[in-house]
Amino acid sequence: MxxxxxxxxxxxxxxxxxxxxxxxxxxxxxxxxxxxxxxxxxxxxxxxxxxxxxxxxxxxxxxxxxxxxxxxxxxxxxxxxxxxxxxxxxxxxxxxxxxxxxxxxxxxxxxxxxxxxxxxxxxxxxxxxxxxxxxxxxxxxxxxxxxxxxxxxxxxxxxxxxxxxxxxxxxxxxxxxxxxxxxxxxxxxxxxxxxxxxxxxxxxxxxxxxxxxxxxxxxxxxxxxxxxxxxxxxxxxxxxxxxxxxxxxxxxxxxxxxxxxxxxxxxxxxxxxxxxxxxxxxxxxxxxxxxxxxxxxxxxxxxxxxxxxxxxxxxxxxxxxxxxxxxxxxxxxxxxxxxxxxxxxxxxxxxxxxxxxxxxxxxxxxxxxxxxxxxxxxxxxxxxxxxxxxxxxxxxxxxxxxxxxxxxxxxxxxxxxxxxxxxxxxxxxxxxxxxxxxxxxxxxxxxxxxxxxxxxxxxxxxxxxxxxxxxxxxxxxxxxxxxxxxxxxxxxxxxxxxxxxxxxxxxxxxxxxxxxxxxxTKPFEATRHKQLSLLLLLGTLAGLVCVVRMSWLPIYRETRALAAAESELIRGRLVQADRWLETAEQADRWSANASRWRAEVFRRRLVMGDTASDRLKADWRASIDRSKLRSGDDPAAYREFGTAQLHVYQRFGEMTDLNAAFETFKQAVAWNPSDQWLAAQLSEVARAKGDTKLAEQMAERARWLSGLSSNLERMLDRQWILVAEKIGEPASTAPIRQPADKVLSVSSAS
Structure with missing residues (x-):
């Protein structure tokens, strides 16, 4: 003992x-x-x-x-x-x-x-x-x-x-x-x-x-x-x-x-x-x-x-x-x-x-x-x-x-x-x-x-x-x-x-x-205690196997593959990086990390190119869909996905991307109705789609939310949202943002 x-x-x-x-x-x-x-x-x-x-x-x-x-x-x-x-x-x-x-x-x-x-x-x-x-x-x-x-x-x-x-x-x-x-x-x-x-x-x-x-x-x-x-x-x-x-x-x-x-x-x-x-x-x-x-x-x-x-x-x-x-x-x-x-x-x-x-x-x-x-x-x-x-x-x-x-x-x-x-x-x-x-x-x-x-x-x-x-x-x-x-x-x-x-x-x-x-003394007590200890040992070992097989190994394999992908990205070897990201996706089928990272790589390749490759667009959109499925009902993740979709729209101006961003932000607002940034961003996307009624509703909600609690960080001039317009080459490196109060005031005037 x-x-x-x-x-x-x-x-x-x-x-x-x-x-x-x-x-x-x-x-x-x-x-x-x-x-x-x-x-x-x-x-x-x-x-x-x-x-x-x-x-x-x-x-x-x-x-x-x-x-x-x-x-x-x-x-x-x-x-x-x-x-x-x-x-x-x-x-x-x-x-x-x-x-x-x-x-x-x-x-x-x-x-x-x-x-x-x-x-x-x-x-x-x-x-x-x-x-x-x-x-x-x-x-x-x-x-x-x-x-x-x-x-x-x-x-x-x-x-x-x-x-x-x-x-x-x-x-x-x-x-x-x-x-x-x-x-x-x-x-x-x-x-x-x-x-x-x-x-x-x-x-x-x-x-x-x-x-x-x-x-x-x-x-x-x-x-x-x-x-x-x-x-x-x-x-x-x-x-x-x-x-x-x-x-x-x-x-x-x-x-x-x-x-x-x-x-x-x-x-x-x-x-x-x-x-x-x-x-x-x-x-x-x-x-x-x-x-x-x-x-x-x-x-x-x-x-x-x-x-x-x-x-x-x-x-x-x-x-x-x-x-x-x-x-x-x-x-x-x-x-x-x-x-x-x-x-x-x-x-x-x-x-x-x-x-x-x-x-x-x-x-x-x-x-x-x-x-x-x-x-x-x-x-x-x-x-x-x-x-x-x-x-x-x-x-x-x-x-x-x-x-x-x-x-x-x-x-x-x-x-x-x-x-x-x-x-x-x-x-x-x-x-x-x-x-x-x-x-x-x-x-x-x-x-x-x-x-x-x-x-x-x-x-x-x-x-x-x-x-x-x-x-x-x-x-x-x-x-x-x-x-x-x-x-x-x-x-x-x-x-x-x-x-x-x-x-x-x-x-x-x-x-x-x-x-x-x-x-x-009671001789059977030792036998009974040994049997109970053996049962508890088997149960503990079963739990150990579960944590290793169900969690530790998938996370380890995904982490190792993501590290290799990062190394390839630093070298500029995009094809090899994508292979490692695909390996990471398969290593942990419950995790959204690799699919979100892969979607981000596809987005960068898209916006940096002169034209939008159909295959690259399909791969990017498929990665977004997989990321949504694995992320669950997470408004923060949907904000990331919507931002990416709107950025691609800024670069090439395809309505498919604008519509996708609209649906993504709409879902994010439903899951997080108290976020002034999401409300302002949905208002801007709705305006670009021609949904004037929703745009006005979301703009009014964004203004109301920003005025609560007298918190400067919630003010609309500090909420930088993406402009829902085709911008082209200037958006090839990063999405174009402006303060929400400026964007919404222009929208209201128009």
């Missing part, structure tokens, strides 16, 4: 380090960036069950073993996450179409990963040494992120701002943003560049703040609980770490993280004072439940004027949650499906809402938005079971044997070996793929993170079990508060902290115990 835990803990440590460098923030999960996590977590779980099968009965006869049984609540707590993950996978298929099946399955695997890591961590944390060592590793990862964030704030971001000021078009081209001067897209980029905070290895500052909560709270709790027992060097070290982490968190400008940390510190303070823990626990649980219920009721039945005076960011959250609730009311079984929230949400977005969001910024609404009512019920049931298990384990008298965690040097060594392997995988893999982390920042971040782990490990060894439980529970509660206001919990870089901390609070004490008393 000890070897089993140490080996699997080493595997989990590797996963934690890799996730710290590849957190898959924003829409990266939908692109398949985190499919490896499902394979790795299922692989680690398979190793655990393989040890169970191989070790039972070896070295000890069956009558020398007895088993400490888990409670029904503890067993149910293991089962519920698997039911939720299974339902999300079912929702992925059940919601596609209208959803994108590749995106849906990519995100569904995150829920499976969560079930695997949570269940695995519960078993590992029956060992005190593994629990405190993995918590120290997570703390080191938080320190790594904080140093990276400070480097960005003080060095990287000022340098990027200087580069942008000297050559804004070059910077925009480097990051892949098409934003003409004066457009709303450029305003969004500039706002994030000048007003946004550091992001670490994440894509968004709020996501980074969720991880920094872990480090800030752990250091604050250690200072509060053990300051009087520390020597001077320990006090100085912990205070410096707290300041470092808190400073980085404040630089993210995340108000949600500040609120979450405050609540976590209050919880730690009350738990260490003379107030009875049972009373405090029930009061805290009741308060959280009431806040959740009131929030849901207000989001569903509340009147808009109730929130008009609320802070802008909170008012936006109410918009997200109301729209999500309407979406679930219309699609109660599966919601939007995992991975497709952003595209389906646009149909329900309130006209005054300014942002197109990837998630509703609340873990409960994100769950029902991805899996419908059944997913919400499973989540609530899991939370109730978790609270019940916490109460059962930590009620008065249950921890009479409290004391420092049992010191196990061997377990620590295994964890550090695993972490070192994970670090090597990150950097060697980065060198091989030419995608290494920020070398300048991590020249400082890695040594400081390692030094922090070395420093905090002795302190954590001295921390009692009750103190560790309090720390883990406060961190878990704080992160969930953060996820109730900001960021999403299908981001592995954040959610893995949720899974591990939850497991640290309710570890599963089930283990094999030597039993010298023959009269009290």
């Amino acid at each position: 000890a070897t089993q835990r140490r080996v699997v803990a080493s595997l989990l440590a590797s996963i934690l380090v890799v996730v710290a460098y590849h957190p898959s923030d924003s829409v990266a999960v939908e692109r398949g960036d985190a499919v490896w996590l499902a394979a790795a977590s299922l692989g680690a779980l398979a190793v655990w069950f393989a040890f169970e099968v191989l070790s039972i009965g070896r070295g000890s006869s069956a009558h020398q073993l007895r088993f400490r049984k888990s409670t029904r609540t503890s067993i149910a707590l293991d089962v519920i996450p698997w039911l939720l993950g299974g339902w999300m996978m079912l929702a992925a298929f059940g919601s596609s179409p209208p959803g994108n099946l590749r995106q849906a399955t990519n995100e569904a695997w995150i829920w499976v990963s969560g079930a695997a890591i949570f269940g695995l961590s519960r078993r590992l944390f029956a060992s005190d040494a593994i629990r405190q060592t993995l918590l120290a590793l997570l703390f080191g990862c938080a320190v790594l992120q904080s140093v990276h964030a400070l480097h960005q704030q003080l060095i990287s971001l000022p340098q990027m701002r200087l580069q942008y000021e000297s050559n804004p078009d070059a910077v925009l081209a480097r990051v892949g943003i098409d934003a003409p001067q004066g457009s709303g897209e450029r305003n969004v980029f500039e706002n994030r560049l000048y007003d946004g905070g550091p992001t670490g290895t994440f894509a968004l500052a709020n996501s980074l703040a969720g991880v920094l909560i872990f480090g800030v709270l752990l250091s604050a709790a250690m200072i509060w609980q053990r300051f009087s027992l520390m020597v001077t060097s320990e006090r100085i070290g912990w205070l410096l770490l707290f300041v470092l982490l808190a400073a980085a968190m404040m630089m993210t400008r995340s108000r949600a993280s500040v609120i979450a940390v405050f609540c976590g510190i209050v919880f730690v303070v009350f738990m260490t004072m003379g107030i009875r823990k049972r009373v405090l626990g029930w009061v805290s649980a009741g308060t959280l439940l009431m806040i959740t219920l009131v929030g849901i009721l207000l989001s569903v039945f509340g009147r808009r004027e109730w929130f008009e005076q609320a802070p802008a960011s909170l008012a936006f959250r109410w918009q997200y949650w109301r729209s999500t609730w309407r979406m679930v009311a219309e699609h109660p079984l599966f919601g939007a499906g995992p991975g497709n929230f952003q595209s389906i949400y646009e149909r329900f977005r309130e006209p005054s809402a300014n942002e197109s969001i990837a998630d509703p910024h609340h873990f409960f609404f994100e769950t029902i938005g991805s899996g419908g009512v059944v997913a919400g019920i499973l989540l609530i049931l899991g939370m109730i079971l978790f609270a019940s298990e916490v109460y059962t384990k930590y009620r008065n008298g249950d921890q009479s044997k409290d004391g420092p965690p049992v010191f196990d040097r061997s377990a620590e060594i295994y964890v550090w070996i695993g972490a070192s392997v994970g670090l090597l995988v990150v950097w060697i893999g980065g060198l091989l793929t030419l995608k290494i982390p920020d070398l300048d920042a991590h020249t400082f971040a890695v040594p400081i993170a390692i030094a922090s782990i070395v420093f905090v490990t002795p302190s954590l060894r001295k921390t009692s079990r009750i103190e560790l439980n309090t720390i883990a529970l406060s961190i878990l509660g704080a992160i969930m508060i953060h996820l109730s206001i900001s960021s999403g919990w299908t981001i592995p870089g954040i959610s893995i902290y949720v899974w591990v901390c939850a497991a640290a609070v309710v570890p599963d004490g089930k283990e094999r115990i030597p039993s010298p008393d023959r009269a009290q």
